[in-house]
Amino acid sequence: MFQRRRADMYTWMARNSITIVVLEDFEGKRDPAIRYFSGHPGDALLLLTITGHSVLCPWDEHLARYMADVDVITPYSEYGRDPVRAVRSLVDKIGTPAGSRIEIPETTAYPTFLRYVEILSEFNVQCRTGGAGTEVARMRAIKDPVEIATLEKACAITDAIVNQIEKLLITGKIKTEADLALLIEREARAAGAEGTGFETLAAGPLRSYGIHAFPAWTNSPFPGKGLSILDFGVKFEGYTSDVTLTVAAGELTKAQEKQLALMEKAYKTALALYKPGVATRTVSRAVDELFSRAKRSMPHALGHGIGLEAHEGPAIRSRDDNKWVFEPGMVVTLEPGLYDPETGGCRLENDILITETGNRVLTNARVIRIS
Amino acid sequence: MFQRRRADMYTWMARNSITIVVLEDFEGKRDPAIRYFSGHPGDALLLLTITGHSVLCPWDEHLARYMADVDVITPYSEYGRDPVRAVRSLVDKIGTPAGSRIEIPETTAYPTFLRYVEILSEFNVQCRTGGAGTEVARMRAIKDPVEIATLEKACAITDAIVNQIEKLLITGKIKTEADLALLIEREARAAGAEGTGFETLAAGPLRSYGIHAFPAWTNSPFPGKGLSILDFGVKFEGYTSDVTLTVAAGELTKAQEKQLALMEKAYKTALALYKPGVATRTVSRAVDELFSRAKRSMPHALGHGIGLEAHEGPAIRSRDDNKWVFEPGMVVTLEPGLYDPETGGCRLENDILITETGNRVLTNARVIRIS
Numbered sequence: 001m002f003q004r005r006r007a008d009m010y011t012w013m014a015r016n017s018i019t020i021v022v023l024e025d026f027e028g029k030r031d032p033a034i035r036y037f038s039g040h041p042g043d044a045l046l047l048l049t050i051t052g053h054s055v056l057c058p059w060d061e062h063l064a065r066y067m068a069d070v071d072v073i074t075p076y077s078e079y080g081r082d083p084v085r086a087v088r089s090l091v092d093k094i095g096t097p098a099g100s101r102i103e104i105p106e107t108t109a110y111p112t113f114l115r116y117v118e119i120l121s122e123f124n125v126q127c128r129t130g131g132a133g134t135e136v137a138r139m140r141a142i143k144d145p146v147e148i149a150t151l152e153k154a155c156a157i158t159d160a161i162v163n164q165i166e167k168l169l170i171t172g173k174i175k176t177e178a179d180l181a182l183l184i185e186r187e188a189r190a191a192g193a194e195g196t197g198f199e200t201l202a203a204g205p206l207r208s209y210g211i212h213a214f215p216a217w218t219n220s221p222f223p224g225k226g227l228s229i230l231d232f233g234v235k236f237e238g239y240t241s242d243v244t245l246t247v248a249a250g251e252l253t254k255a256q257e258k259q260l261a262l263m264e265k266a267y268k269t270a271l272a273l274y275k276p277g278v279a280t281r282t283v284s285r286a287v288d289e290l291f292s293r294a295k296r297s298m299p300h301a302l303g304h305g306i307g308l309e310a311h312e313g314p315a316i317r318s319r320d321d322n323k324w325v326f327e328p329g330m331v332v333t334l335e336p337g338l339y340d341p342e343t344g345g346c347r348l349e350n351d352i353l354i355t356e357t358g359n360r361v362l363t364n365a366r367v368i369r370i371s
Numbered sequence: 372m373f374q375r376r377r378a379d380m381y382t383w384m385a386r387n388s389i390t391i392v393v394l395e396d397f398e399g400k401r402d403p404a405i406r407y408f409s410g411h412p413g414d415a416l417l418l419l420t421i422t423g424h425s426v427l428c429p430w431d432e433h434l435a436r437y438m439a440d441v442d443v444i445t446p447y448s449e450y451g452r453d454p455v456r457a458v459r460s461l462v463d464k465i466g467t468p469a470g471s472r473i474e475i476p477e478t479t480a481y482p483t484f485l486r487y488v489e490i491l492s493e494f495n496v497q498c499r500t501g502g503a504g505t506e507v508a509r510m511r512a513i514k515d516p517v518e519i520a521t522l523e524k525a526c527a528i529t530d531a532i533v534n535q536i537e538k539l540l541i542t543g544k545i546k547t548e549a550d551l552a553l554l555i556e557r558e559a560r561a562a563g564a565e566g567t568g569f570e571t572l573a574a575g576p577l578r579s580y581g582i583h584a585f586p587a588w589t590n591s592p593f594p595g596k597g598l599s600i601l602d603f604g605v606k607f608e609g610y611t612s613d614v615t616l617t618v619a620a621g622e623l624t625k626a627q628e629k630q631l632a633l634m635e636k637a638y639k640t641a642l643a644l645y646k647p648g649v650a651t652r653t654v655s656r657a658v659d660e661l662f663s664r665a666k667r668s669m670p671h672a673l674g675h676g677i678g679l680e681a682h683e684g685p686a687i688r689s690r691d692d693n694k695w696v697f698e699p700g701m702v703v704t705l706e707p708g709l710y711d712p713e714t715g716g717c718r719l720e721n722d723i724l725i726t727e728t729g730n731r732v733l734t735n736a737r738v739i740r741i742s
Binding site: 027028029030041043059060061062063067075077080081082106107108109110111113127128129178181182185186189190194195199209210211212214215216217218219297299300311319320321339341 | 398399400401412414430431432433434438446448451452453477478479480481482484498499500549552553556557560561565566570580581582583585586587588589590668670671682690691692710712
């Protein structure tokens with residue numbers, strides 16, 4: 001699996017005359033492409049060479065020997081835990097001809113870029129959008145069958161937790177945001193997940209107006225009369241789901257009912273457009289227009305890909321620079337939301353596989369009403 | 372408090388002829404300096420001007436109106452949620468004279484740097500190490516009295532949890548890594564914390580050889596005969612503690628006892644050097660030498676500052692480029708650790724305030740022995 005993914009990358013490198021691709025995953029600069037290509041969960045450099053070799057330089061050598069499927073493992077500590085020094089040494093060890101093109105991550109900070117250029121002065125250092133990083137994002141956006149099966153498993157665990165939560169909410173056994181967050185942490189692991197895909201966002205009626213409530217969850221009451229939001233994901237073998245429930249408790253005001261109805265209309269409108277060949281920007285703009293006609297607006301994107309990251313390609317948003325088009329194998333969220341300091345917030349988010357003919361919704365998050 | 376911090380920054384800007392400093396905090400590119408200068412927890416741009424003005428451009432406008440102490444709030448959505456476009460528009464609104472020096476984050480990716488330079492062509496765009504980012508890191512490394520009091524509170528909550536954990540371990544009530552992680556999540560919030568400062572690392576004897584066990588915690592047994600590691604932090608009003616316990620259960624092998632004794636010797640040796648005027652590299656190298664004489668080595672840094680981030684200045688490590696010197700007001704970790712796939716891993720980590728005369732240990736993490 002990892003070898004097949006690397007083989008695809010080597011082919012791309014040959015076509016684009018790139019001798020070495022450098023991938024980097026460290027604190028503050030995460031890149032799950034390392035896990036995608038090697039199985040190693042992170043804190044490492046990975047070099048892929050046009051000759052079809054993979055060299056992993058991990059912070060934790062023991063963990064790498066246990067988890068990584070690569071040709072060579074060489075501990076990061078040998079290079080003073082400095083990525084620039086490590087790349088220089090590895091480029092020499094690999095025996096890279098002068099003049100070769102070496103592509104470093106497009107996220108490389110400008111001052112670090114200058115250090116790479118200086119230390120690799122006899123090579124052609126590339127740091128660009130539209131290069132290897134874009135190719136990896138494109139590869140990762142279209143899931144292979146193993147990835148789809150893994151995401152389906154994450155989604156099945158998610159749905160079981162959603163059903164359990166609904167029962168507990170209706171019977172009054174959930175009293176606080178903390179009850180929900182701890183239940184999700186416990187149940188996800190009990191079902192074999194690595195954990196949650198991101199910090200659970202549980203926001204009762206007083207806090208739901210925030211897109212991402214801060215702090216993410218507290219000991220505040222949940223649910224409570226009005227609109228509450230619960231946004232969580234389950235990470236199974238590295239792949240995370242991402243769903244949002246809205247909980248509507250007690251009798252809602254007219255404004256709240258209108259807000260919910262508008263959100264659900266946006267959800268349906270968009271879902272009909274989640275199919276191969278449609279530009280994701282087109283869908284996002286359709287929702288923008290729907291909200292705009294109702295004199296509302298949404299302060300975040302309509303959706304995004306999910307996988308080894310909670311947010312990855314394709315982007316599903318209205319910006320001019322968004323060029324993504326839906327393709328079979330993409331697994332994405334659809335998550336219209338509306339927020340108001342007076343009425344509170346609501347968001348409905350499910351995970352959706354784009355198929356040859358349309359889509360298949362993988363999760364069953366919903367608006368839960370409690371009397 | 373925020374105004375005083377900003378005033379210090381305006382003074383630095385005047386001395387260094389920087390007209391505008393741009394700070395950026397978004398997913399994958401976190402910078403708590405925004406919270407440090409404004410109180411706003413994140414997902415925003417912050418512009419500081421030499422004329423003494425602060426302009427916040429938040430993703431979540433509602434949250435900012437509730438939390439931010441700044442002169443102007445202008446929503447990010449107005450600029451297509453594109454940092455480069457937002458900065459260009461704000462620079463115009465502020466009325467910045469052509470030729471002014473505008474400093475963008477030193478973490479700015481090279482391709483984004485090129486966009487900034489193009490769009491701000493009539494200005495002098497700075498993106499460098501040793502500039503504003505370094506000054507902010509220096510300011511943040513030396514805690515003011517409010518910050519010290521906040522960290523003391525985080526440490527007090529941490530200690531109470533450590534004591535509770537010790538009792539539960541001794542009485543056999545903790546059975547799995549999950550029991551510990553969920554207890555910490557629950558108790559931290561119950562004590563008024565925002566949450567944990569980072570994902571709790573609970574690694575029973577089978578997994579403790581990893582520096583940072585992967586996954587961070589599971590349903591595996593904890594403790595179990597041998598060496599287990601528990602590494603966690605409590606985040607109180609944004610400031611996080613960071614401690615590590617080693618749990619030694621049952622009779623240890625000679626090799627394990629030797630490993631523990633060496634770690635504790637390193638801890639004591641280093642603690643005596645945690646005082647003003649000592650280069651942090653000197654301390655780290657003293658521990659390297661101690662380990663080296665025992666034919667062991669430590670695969671991570673000896674410590675780091677804590678505050679709004681779990682890892683911030685000062686660095687406490689052996690690298691040549693580490694120029695940090697201990698100063699009063701720094702709050703840092705001391706965390707020697709040794710890892711071995713055969714014997715397992717151990718690490719002891721406490722949080723330490725550097726004082727005028729030496730240091731004060733703020734937490735009471737320890738090796739807990741269970742028969």
